[in-house]
Amino acid sequence: MIEPFRPLVEYAVFKFCQRNQMRYPKKREYAHTKDGTVIMETALITRFLEKLERVFQEERPYRIKAGVKKRDGTSVCQEITIAKTYVQELAEYCIS
Structure with a gap:
């Protein structure tokens, strides 16, 4: 992986x-x-x-699937959270 x-x-x-x-x-x-x-x-x-x-x-705007969002559809997330999201998406892609 x-x-x-x-x-x-x-x-x-x-x-x-x-x-x-x-x-x-x-x-x-x-x-x-x-x-x-x-x-x-x-x-x-x-x-x-x-x-x-x-x-x-560090935090930056990121489009999340669920949760509190701004009007433009983004939320401020930490880099570690964004990396964890990418890992989850990769795992889901590999399984399906």
């Missing part, structure tokens, strides 16, 4: 590594091993997870 949250995680990585950010990851906070594995400090991991949580908490 497709990784449903991958676009949100990739977006969080992109936003986390932008150079115009005040807390850009420093070279001393991560290292590469000979086999290509990236080793990160705990503080860097914590900052990334906080950024990922903020990405999941």
Whole structure:
């Protein structure tokens, strides 16, 4: 099955590594091993997870099937809710 949250995680990585950010990851906070594995400090991991949580908490207009809607048929939903809806729609499509 497709990784449903991958676009949100990739977006969080992109936003986390932008150079115009005040807390850009420093070279001393991560290292590469000979086999290509990236080793990160705990503080860097914590900052990334906080950024990922903020990405999941962001809200945007989305057309939902049921619930409270505005006049244009949209409702403000969190990104995580929209991703869960896509997963449910994909599961229903695969079953039918």
